[in-house]
Amino acid sequence: MTGLFGTLRLPASVIFGSGQRAAAGLTAARIGKRALICTDARMGADAQFRAIVTDLEAHGVVTRVYDRTEADLPMAGILDCVREYKDFQPEVILGVGGGSCMDMAKCVALLLSHGGSLSDYYGENKIPGATLPVMALPTTAGTGSEVTPVAVLDDSERGTKVGISSPYLIPKVAICDPELTISCPPGLTATSGVDALTHAIESFTAAPRALTPELTVNNVFVGKNVLSDMFGLLAITNIFKALPVAYKDGKNVEARERMMLAALAAGCAFGTAGTAAAHAIQYPVGSATHTPHGVGVALLLPYVMEFNRPSCVAAFAEIGRAIGLPGDDEKVSRDVIDAVAALLQSVGIPRTLKELGLPEDRQEWTAESAIGAARLVNNNPRKLDVESLKAITHAAFSGDRARLAS
Numbered sequence: 001m002t003g004l005f006g007t008l009r010l011p012a013s014v015i016f017g018s019g020q021r022a023a024a025g026l027t028a029a030r031i032g033k034r035a036l037i038c039t040d041a042r043m044g045a046d047a048q049f050r051a052i053v054t055d056l057e058a059h060g061v062v063t064r065v066y067d068r069t070e071a072d073l074p075m076a077g078i079l080d081c082v083r084e085y086k087d088f089q090p091e092v093i094l095g096v097g098g099g100s101c102m103d104m105a106k107c108v109a110l111l112l113s114h115g116g117s118l119s120d121y122y123g124e125n126k127i128p129g130a131t132l133p134v135m136a137l138p139t140t141a142g143t144g145s146e147v148t149p150v151a152v153l154d155d156s157e158r159g160t161k162v163g164i165s166s167p168y169l170i171p172k173v174a175i176c177d178p179e180l181t182i183s184c185p186p187g188l189t190a191t192s193g194v195d196a197l198t199h200a201i202e203s204f205t206a207a208p209r210a211l212t213p214e215l216t217v218n219n220v221f222v223g224k225n226v227l228s229d230m231f232g233l234l235a236i237t238n239i240f241k242a243l244p245v246a247y248k249d250g251k252n253v254e255a256r257e258r259m260m261l262a263a264l265a266a267g268c269a270f271g272t273a274g275t276a277a278a279h280a281i282q283y284p285v286g287s288a289t290h291t292p293h294g295v296g297v298a299l300l301l302p303y304v305m306e307f308n309r310p311s312c313v314a315a316f317a318e319i320g321r322a323i324g325l326p327g328d329d330e331k332v333s334r335d336v337i338d339a340v341a342a343l344l345q346s347v348g349i350p351r352t353l354k355e356l357g358l359p360e361d362r363q364e365w366t367a368e369s370a371i372g373a374a375r376l377v378n379n380n381p382r383k384l385d386v387e388s389l390k391a392i393t394h395a396a397f398s399g400d401r402a403r404l405a406s
């Protein structure tokens, strides 16, 4: 089979717009009578959050709030929440917050539905069937977790972050209200915004797969395709327009709207196409430096793009034209990497792994660990081996992108 190919797997409802959090009560009441709402301490004390809980109750939904979700989602917190609210027998689980709170809701729904331990589900397609319905309300723009088949948690025994990927983890409803992101400080706006940019670019340039009948059945992530591409470009154009504005002026509602739309679109793109080398290398970098996921993937992105360029001239040119760069494919495919690097710099993302705090003697280790993320490595448009991962890591450490140029 050849030709145009596309896959979409999305929530049953995606609702986007300023003020749309007011639809949460009506929507939840149609799904279940008892709702467990997972959030964190900051959001738990927030007036906008209390109004959402009151709205659910006004629509006859009995609620319980777990407000102790910790950033990066340590496994112990998930087990704590499940223990505390198992007997409540929730019929719907809400995740209200950043990626950590939404992933909390997904993991809690998974354990309440299928039992066992979280490690039973690490990797792809290990969940045996539907889980309790999840409603996701993001407050960062963002991870895209509101629409993705992914939950990421911190397994303290293994000392690493681990992913669970399955279409059964896709929330039933996503309500994306940009007003919930107005309170994000500049650093968080940048970190979560550049994570979305990396999702969009890595999925738009993901390796295309052989089109077999098993492709979409056996794999959660299916590589570059025409349907994810549409969302990828929507994300990229909006991030270039709005991220510097949202970073400088957090109260600018239009910029917040564009960023939340972009994060949502990037989630729709990478949720089927998948991400690649920047995400693979960030895993070891994140555990060595304890820096946010978004900063690491974005810092690596220009280096990964430079390495990938020979395999991506047409795709990079398409991205470059979408953000208004002139010239032929060859020129635009080079200029777009500079444009990405300049955007990252304008929102305070460090330029090198050295600045990020990676110890000099962990470079080889970083590359050797990254090769272990086989799903991400295989999704990269240009073939990766340990040597090429070392070259990318060394260049990103010293800030010498030119040495990867071809």
Ligand SMILES: NC(=O)c1ccc[n+]([C@@H]2O[C@H](COP(=O)([O-])OP(=O)(O)OC[C@H]3O[C@@H](n4cnc5c(N)ncnc54)[C@H](O)[C@@H]3O)[C@@H](O)[C@H]2O)c1
Binding pocket: 040, 042, 043, 070, 071, 072, 073, 097, 098, 099, 100, 101, 103, 139, 140, 142, 143, 144, 145, 148, 149, 150, 151, 152, 153, 161, 180, 181, 182, 183, 184, 185, 188, 191, 192, 195, 293, 294
């Ligand atoms: N499931 C997925 O598809 C997916 C994709 C990418 C990343 N992730 C995961 O998501 C997590 C990161 O999520 P994140 O970047 O959204 O941050 P987060 O959820 O970890 O939150 C980071 C901090 O920001 C605060 N915060 C959140 N919203 C705020 C707001 N509106 N105003 C002020 N402060 C706010 C939180 O209280 C917290 O202290 C990581 O664990 C990452 O691995 C998941």
Ligand SMILES: [Fe+2]
Binding pocket: 195, 198, 199, 279, 293, 297
């Ligand atoms: Fe990411």
